[in-house]
Amino acid sequence: MALSDMKCRNARPDLKLQKLSDGDGLQLWVPPTGARLWRLAYRFGGKQKLLALGTYPAVSLAAAREARDAARKLLAAGIDPSEDRKQRKVLQYGFGDSFRAIAEEYTAKLKREGRAEATITKIEWLLSFAYPTLGTRSIREIDAPAVLRVLREVEVRGRYESARRLRSTIGSVFRYAVATARAQNDPTYALQGALTRPTVTPRAAITEPKAFGALLRAIDAFDGQPSTRSALQLMALLFPRPGELRAAEWSEFDFDKAIWTIPSGRMKMRRPHQVPLSKQAVEVLRGLHAITGRGALLFPGIRTAKRPISDNTLNAALRRLGYGKDEATAHGFRATASSLLNECGKWHPDAIERQLAHVENNDVRRAYARGEHWSQRVDMMQWWADYLDKLMAQNGKTIERRSKPLSKV
The missing domain is CATH 1.10.150.130 (Tyrosine recombinase, N-terminal domain)
Incomplete structure (x- = not known):
């Protein structure tokens, strides 16, 4: 018996798939999920085949019958309706469906x-x-x-x-x-749930102040490439993601305003990020400029100045200082700063999160917080640099960072 619009509208799901026939292969499928799907059953080349014609009521009964009649004309001409549809989509989009x-x-x-x-x-x-x-x-x-x-x-x-x-x-x-x-x-x-869940191992980081002070002293005494020592010092002072620092260019730094602007292309969340520069960070940068300032990159590679140092350079330097991968990593400086800044209780957690370039998931809150906490972040970054100097102190004396001041950048 042919279908009617009323019968299509009143079709209700059951425990099993229902197939309501309209004749000449046109069927309305009603699975247990409650969807109503138009399907055309036909034979081509001796094989039973099925063609999807859309969903009801988006595709009306009349439209489904028109699609059935068009498909039957193709069959009469020796054309498979399914293959004809594929070819039409290839022509429409200009590419295959592999x-x-x-x-x-x-x-x-x-x-x-x-x-x-x-x-x-x-x-x-x-x-x-x-x-x-x-x-x-x-x-x-x-x-x-x-x-x-x-x-x-x-x-x-x-x-x-x-x-x-x-x-x-x-x-x-x-x-x-x-x-x-x-x-x-x-x-x-x-x-979902079919794959083995990997064991998540957090990146190693030193979060005890005294131990972190020892690491800072070890970095200051690093006898490898001076630029690598500067990179480790800046990781401690500014705690960016390692990739953001490795690929940094001198054009991103404004020493008059004491700001480092990281372009969106290098940020994890594809948004530009500004980092306040403490006096100590500027001092390290000026010393580094005397070494690499003729090129575009702060940390050019050894083989070519057009590419930055590798992502393993900083971790390898930490190993050379005697810190195993289960003790300290380049990325771990972020965890250290987050832990110690939150524990001190001096700074708003949102300011710390903004400085870490962690993006708020809520769109409204993110829009509201875009310019928020900047002045506090400026104060926080200077306090953090002063705090690191205190951690580096030995016998009551603060170690001066080894860098070569430059008169003008």
């Missing part, structure tokens, strides 16, 4: 949006694990078990965190495909 084609288009979109080069490289590296198995397959044919097989191949190597990030990245590709009408769903949602 997983790799869509993934590469997705990464190209991220590049146009100005995502950090390191982020793009990491995404492309993760996707390389999926290409051998999924790369040439139509994204519509890839289901959750197929994705899980790829993730398991990464898991068996003990790379649990990489497997979890790969699931997220594959999910982003699928959601992009859904948005561009080349996929109907993201199968990675069904894999």
Whole structure:
């Protein structure tokens, strides 16, 4: 019996999938979830096939019948309606529907949006694990078990965190495909909880004041590259993310206003960040300028001045000072500053969070706090530098940082 609009509207879900027929292969599917889905069942090349025609009531009964009639005309002409739809989408968007084609288009979109080069490289590296198995397959044919097989191949190597990030990245590709009408769903949602949860090991950091003072004295006595010593001193004084400091350029520093402005392209949250410079930080920077000030970078690499020092340079320097990876890391200076600044009770927690460039999740609160706490942060950073000088003191005397003042920067 043919369907009516009233019957479509009154269709209610049951414990099992219901298939209401309108004739000539047109069916209204009502799964237990309550959705109402138009499907066209047909045979082509001796095989039973299915074509999705949309959802009711977004696609009315009349529109679904028109789509059915159009599909039957294609069948009469010897054309598979499913393949015809795929070809039309290729012509519409100018690309194929393979997983790799869509993934590469997705990464190209991220590049146009100005995502950090390191982020793009990491995404492309993760996707390389999926290409051998999924790369040439139509994204519509890839289901959750197929994705899980790829993730398991990464898991068996003990790379649990990489497997979890790969699931997220594959999910982003699928959601992009859904948005561009080349996929109907993201199968990675069904894999939540299917992967081994990695053990999270926090980065090592010294948070006891006396022990931190010993580290500061060791840094001051560092006998390696003077620029590396300056980098460690600035990590302690300014506690940025290591990558933000390593790639810093002299043009970002305003010594008259005592401000370091980090551009959005190097910030984790893609927002520019300003750092107040204490007198001690300016002194270290002036000394460093005498060494590397002729170039653009504060910390140029040894092989080429066009690239900064590697991400391992600072950690290697800490190892050379005798601090193991379970004792101190370059990133750990942030945890040290956060702990000691909060424990002293002198500064508003929001000011500390803003200085750490931690972004408020609430959009309204973030907009309100954008310019908040600047004057307190200026005072806090000078207090922090003075406090570090006290921690460095031996026998009541403060050690002067080894740097060469420059008359003009």
